[in-house]
Amino acid sequence: MEDKKKIEDIIKSDDVVVFMKGTPDFPQCGFSANVVGILNYFNINFTSFNVLEDNLIREGIKNYSNWPTIPQIYIKKEFVGGCDILRELAESGEIENLFQKHDIKYQVEKN
Numbered sequence: 622m623e624d625k626k627k628i629e630d631i632i633k634s635d636d637v638v639v640f641m642k643g644t645p646d647f648p649q650c651g652f653s654a655n656v657v658g659i660l661n662y663f664n665i666n667f668t669s670f671n672v673l674e675d676n677l678i679r680e681g682i683k684n685y686s687n688w689p690t691i692p693q694i695y696i697k698k699e700f701v702g703g704c705d706i707l708r709e710l711a712e713s714g715e716i717e718n719l720f721q722k723h724d725i726k727y728q729v730e731k732n
Contacts, residue, residue: 632695636725645661
């Protein structure tokens with residue numbers, strides 16, 4: 622129960638929260654790196670939690686979301702999915718609708 626409260630507190634800590642392996646500056650898996658890349662492309666401010674530093678949260682978040690893999694993305698406390706879902710949303714353009722729906726400020730990175 623304590624782990625569930627900690628997970629909920631993390632999810633509530635910011636509008637966009639990513640449970641990932643590693644940190645945004647040093648992701649420890651390709652999927653986490655892809656999620657960070659997508660969020661950075663849209664200039665999204667987000668909070669991350671490195672599940673490699675807390676095994677109880679690492680396993681607990683999978684049970685909490687009923688999703689078997691890391692990374693996991695939450696927007697305004699709503700579970701969005703993992704890397705594949707976020708990538709599909711970005712490729713289809715639906716990600717911008719998701720940001721607008723939740724009033725998340727974003728700006729596409731200009732090259």
